[in-house]
Amino acid sequence: MNSSSAEGKRRQRFDSLVGVFHQDMYRFAAWLCRDKAIAEDVVQEALLRAWKSLDSLRDDAAAKHWLLTIVRRENARYFERRRLETVDIDNLTASQAALLAETPNGELDDLREAIFGLDDDYREPLVLQVLMGYSTNEIAEMMGLKQGAVLTRLHRARHKLKDSVEDA
Amino acid sequence: MTGEHDKDFEQYQALDLKIAKALQIDVPELRMPELPSVDTAKVSALPVRKRSMKPVWFAIAATVVLATSISLRTSGLFKSYDSLPEEILAHLDHEPGALQVTDVAISDERLVRAVPASMAVYDRGDALITYAQPCVINGHDVPHLVIQGQHGPVTILLMPSEGVAEAMPIDGDSVKGVILPFGKGSIAIIGDREELLEPIQKSVLSSVSWTA
Numbered sequence: 001m002n003s004s005s006a007e008g009k010r011r012q013r014f015d016s017l018v019g020v021f022h023q024d025m026y027r028f029a030a031w032l033c034r035d036k037a038i039a040e041d042v043v044q045e046a047l048l049r050a051w052k053s054l055d056s057l058r059d060d061a062a063a064k065h066w067l068l069t070i071v072r073r074e075n076a077r078y079f080e081r082r083r084l085e086t087v088d089i090d091n092l093t094a095s096q097a098a099l100l101a102e103t104p105n106g107e108l109d110d111l112r113e114a115i116f117g118l119d120d121d122y123r124e125p126l127v128l129q130v131l132m133g134y135s136t137n138e139i140a141e142m143m144g145l146k147q148g149a150v151l152t153r154l155h156r157a158r159h160k161l162k163d164s165v166e167d168a
Numbered sequence: 169m170t171g172e173h174d175k176d177f178e179q180y181q182a183l184d185l186k187i188a189k190a191l192q193i194d195v196p197e198l199r200m201p202e203l204p205s206v207d208t209a210k211v212s213a214l215p216v217r218k219r220s221m222k223p224v225w226f227a228i229a230a231t232v233v234l235a236t237s238i239s240l241r242t243s244g245l246f247k248s249y250d251s252l253p254e255e256i257l258a259h260l261d262h263e264p265g266a267l268q269v270t271d272v273a274i275s276d277e278r279l280v281r282a283v284p285a286s287m288a289v290y291d292r293g294d295a296l297i298t299y300a301q302p303c304v305i306n307g308h309d310v311p312h313l314v315i316q317g318q319h320g321p322v323t324i325l326l327m328p329s330e331g332v333a334e335a336m337p338i339d340g341d342s343v344k345g346v347i348l349p350f351g352k353g354s355i356a357i358i359g360d361r362e363e364l365l366e367p368i369q370k371s372v373l374s375s376v377s378w379t380a
Contacts (some may be wrong), residue, residue, distance in 0.1 A: 008204065014203075020367055025194045044201045051203045061344070064366055082295045099193060111190040130184055131191040133348060133369070162183055163232055 014054055017063045018047065024064060024132060025071050031127045032075045034116055036098045048076045068132065069142065107165075114164035122157035125150050177331060181352060202263060238302050252330060253338040253348060256356050259305055259312075260323060260343070266299045266314050267321045274300050283311040289327055291375045306330065315368070319360040322368055328353035351378050 018025075025046060030039035050070050057066050100112055115123060125143065128134045136154070140147045260267070274297050280299035283290045288311065298321065299314035308329040314321045323345070330347075332354045338345040343359050345358030345365065350373060 010206065018198065018200070022198045022362065026195045027193060031191060040196065040199070044199070048201050050184065052206065059335055061362065072361060091327065101217060108190050109184055125185065128188050129334060133346070135335050135337065154364070158180070158183060161187060163188070165183070
């Protein structure tokens, strides 16, 4: 197989995986960093890194986990580089507010704002479980935690959101 | 006590449905970065990394339990399962005829017979459904459907009476899948190990609604 044909196949494989998982990558990044513009940057960096290391992905069935792990690392790198402050829910930038303002819907907006206001430690496992469909075991492995810690964080996250929904 | 537990579980599921909707923010159009050329001749694949979701002792214990269970089942002495994934895998073994590779779709009438309107509605859309049969799993009526995936038949089990708190993996010898929480019940989706199940899961979840 000549190199241009091999690269063509590589590109085809990459496009196909990204086509399936781009939405998950963006949503995960957006809920990690809580900023529309930063999420787009993080996804761009993640795509670049995924392209360079595509050959390390032996099994396409593991692609989602692989891509989300890259997004997670890129998000951490981004914040490490910029040394960004944590988000102040009462003083959002336009890009942060843009994330909450999409598809206006009363009850959903309140809940979205409550999720936005959760600590990173609670929000991330919740997104991984409810949006990405991971089990608590998988989340524990991804976040380097014990399963019990994940269960506790999930419980507390839901408890806080339940309170927010009831208060609203 | 059971009533209270059921009520808590329903509230938990209702909250999760709302959370899932809230998390589904709009996604901007894919903007692909400029990808550098990669010298594929120099690329060497990394060794396959086995996913170690569970400790080794768990795998050994699971193997022992599975082997014992299979031996008891084949001896005809015992017919119970330690878990829902295990019962589902056994069910698939008992209906091998469902897993034919074919492009012949079943009729709407047959689909409705397998998925009664009193239980659920399945919007078949453009999915190629090649098998539909009302079955019983764990003592509950379960519509058993098969669609054709990229790597062969993909089984879908609609389980309105099997609520699960979180996604449960299904890991068979030649198949893999997942049981996904869905409203008050759950949906199992199982395909070939090579099958990319994510897009199928999304499509199935958006096609089903419980009516009971």
